[in-house]
Amino acid sequence: MESPRSEMMLIDGIWRNASDGGTVDVENPANRAVVATVPKATADDLAEALAAAERVRGSWSETNSWQRSAILRRAANNIRERLDEIALLLTEEQGKTLPEARGEVNSAAEQFDWYADEARRIYGRTVEGPLGSVRAEVRHEAIGPVAAFTPWNFPVMLAARKLAPALAAGCPIILKPAEEAPSACLAMVRAVADAGVPAGAIAAVTGDPAFVSATLLDSPIIRKVSMTGSVRVGQILMSLASKHMAAVSFELGGHAPVIVCDDVDVKAVAALAVRTKYRNAGQVCVAPTRFLVARSILDEFEAEFTRASAALALGDGMDGASEVGPLCSARRHDDFAALVEDAVSRGAVATTGGVSLREKLGGHFYAPTVLRDIPADARVLQEEPFGPVALLVAYDDLNEAVELANNTQFGLAGYVFTDDVSRAQLLSERLRVGMVGVNTFAIANAAVPFSGVGLSGMGAESGAEGIQMYLRPKTVVTGISETLH
Numbered sequence: 001m002e003s004p005r006s007e008m009m010l011i012d013g014i015w016r017n018a019s020d021g022g023t024v025d026v027e028n029p030a031n032r033a034v035v036a037t038v039p040k041a042t043a044d045d046l047a048e049a050l051a052a053a054e055r056v057r058g059s060w061s062e063t064n065s066w067q068r069s070a071i072l073r074r075a076a077n078n079i080r081e082r083l084d085e086i087a088l089l090l091t092e093e094q095g096k097t098l099p100e101a102r103g104e105v106n107s108a109a110e111q112f113d114w115y116a117d118e119a120r121r122i123y124g125r126t127v128e129g130p131l132g133s134v135r136a137e138v139r140h141e142a143i144g145p146v147a148a149f150t151p152w153n154f155p156v157m158l159a160a161r162k163l164a165p166a167l168a169a170g171c172p173i174i175l176k177p178a179e180e181a182p183s184a185c186l187a188m189v190r191a192v193a194d195a196g197v198p199a200g201a202i203a204a205v206t207g208d209p210a211f212v213s214a215t216l217l218d219s220p221i222i223r224k225v226s227m228t229g230s231v232r233v234g235q236i237l238m239s240l241a242s243k244h245m246a247a248v249s250f251e252l253g254g255h256a257p258v259i260v261c262d263d264v265d266v267k268a269v270a271a272l273a274v275r276t277k278y279r280n281a282g283q284v285c286v287a288p289t290r291f292l293v294a295r296s297i298l299d300e301f302e303a304e305f306t307r308a309s310a311a312l313a314l315g316d317g318m319d320g321a322s323e324v325g326p327l328c329s330a331r332r333h334d335d336f337a338a339l340v341e342d343a344v345s346r347g348a349v350a351t352t353g354g355v356s357l358r359e360k361l362g363g364h365f366y367a368p369t370v371l372r373d374i375p376a377d378a379r380v381l382q383e384e385p386f387g388p389v390a391l392l393v394a395y396d397d398l399n400e401a402v403e404l405a406n407n408t409q410f411g412l413a414g415y416v417f418t419d420d421v422s423r424a425q426l427l428s429e430r431l432r433v434g435m436v437g438v439n440t441f442a443i444a445n446a447a448v449p450f451s452g453v454g455l456s457g458m459g460a461e462s463g464a465e466g467i468q469m470y471l472r473p474k475t476v477v478t479g480i481s482e483t484l485h
């Protein structure tokens with residue numbers, strides 16, 4: 001058996017080990033073999049990353065935006081050139097299929113392309129106040145050093161969503177990739193650093209997440225915290241950020257409703273929904289989860305959904321025949337299995353799945369699962385399942401569908417399937433979410449904001465809004481003579 005790869009961290013322009021040599025193991029979720037180790041950052045290592053960020057904050061924010069843009073463009077090109085290498089690491093550690101991994105790396109490159117353009121579009125404005133003798137200008141300045149925390153479900157793309165706008169805005173950024181799947185993210189950071197980002201303006205530190213976050217956010221150097229992950233960790237980071245009043249933005253997951261109206265091509269919508277539901281084994285914050293289906297078409301929808309779910313091929317993401325990979329970790333597998341068991345024990349019916357395939361397939365696999373007749377008190381209706389389960393719920397009229405859709409504290413994505421333009425319009429207005437897909441699940445790309453309401457978080461990533469998270473306004477009011485001499 002091959003010995004595990006030794007990954008390194010990037011601190012002040014140097015790829016290195018932890019100062020005391022400590023490491024953390026990384027597992028392949030498809031076969032549970034240890035495939036890599038990452039350094040376990042010490043307080044000294046983190047202090048060096050912070051000092052380097054502080055040292056370059058002025059020079060990086062003052063770098064001409066056209067220069068920053070050129071660096072980001074090179075970063076996008078480097079990522080694309082290394083796409084195969086990064087995608088293989090991603091599949092090995094995260095479990096998603098290789099085509100999905102390639103798609104993710106490509107989306108990361110798109111973030112850098114998009115923000116290469118946005119870097120040159122940080123516009124201010126001039127405004128007229130009530131007095132004739134002053135002129136006012138509003139400038140947008142880099143907010144300062146950023147601490148970014150990204151999860152394991154899209155370890156490359158979600159890190160790119162923070163690195164690209166932060167660097168475009170002129171902020172140094174210290175990233176902590178998820179320890180469950182760090183290697184692909186570190187390879188992407190290398191591609192970005194190699195594009196010419198100055199030493200200290202980009203760092204990647206690995207290790208114990210609680211220690212890293214508590215140490216970084218204890219420093220007044222950090223002026224912005226951006227995190228994607230669970231509500232639990234978001235709450236911890238928000239309270240740590242309050243110590244020095246660092247700005248925050250969070251993307252904390254969802255529980256997406258899908259309203260399927262009675263006027264659709266039922267089989268076509270079910271087929272599309274199945275293709276989307278099990279992407280990344282369901283570990284997607286905008287995954288369609290609660291299917292609210294008009295009662296008159298529920299049986300047909302359920303039959304097609306169940307048939308297509310049961311037909312999916314599970315296996316190691318490296319195997320070209322696999323359509324769905326394992327869950328990312330033992331913890332994710334067990335938490336997910338417990339949610340399904342809770343629903344079934346309360347009376348929900350699994351029309352397919354409902355079983356772990358860990359014993360059979362060796363990795364953290366769980367069968368694609370469809371549940372119906374789910375009692376209102378089942379935890380899965382309120383907690384984000386983050387795994388391969390579709391919840392089917394019948395509605396009798398569209399007002400009831402809206403009520404069911406909004407009956408959660410999450411509000412990230414929502415979807416509506418109908419051929420009626422008025423229904424589409426009104427339902428998209430009434431869903432309490434940050435993003436609505438009408439007759440599509442493809443709602444996210446680098447050009448449009450990605451954001452949620454309620455427990456789904458605050459702030460936005462991607463789009464023109466994304467860069468604003470790393471800028472702060474500065475007002476300059478200049479007194480002038482009212483006459484021209």
Ligand code: NAD
Pocket residue numbers: 149150151152153177178179180209210211213214228229230231232233236237251252253254284285331332384385386
């Ligand atoms: P978790 O909260 O235990 O861990 C998630 C990530 O947060 C880990 O990769 C870890 O690096 C990091 N983390 C943990 N403690 C931290 C701390 N104190 N400071 C900084 N980072 C810390 O969650 P989990 O068990 O991996 O997943 C549970 C739930 O999280 C899922 O059901 C899902 O709801 C949510 N989640 C959402 C997203 C998303 O894309 N929004 C991504 C991952 C997980």
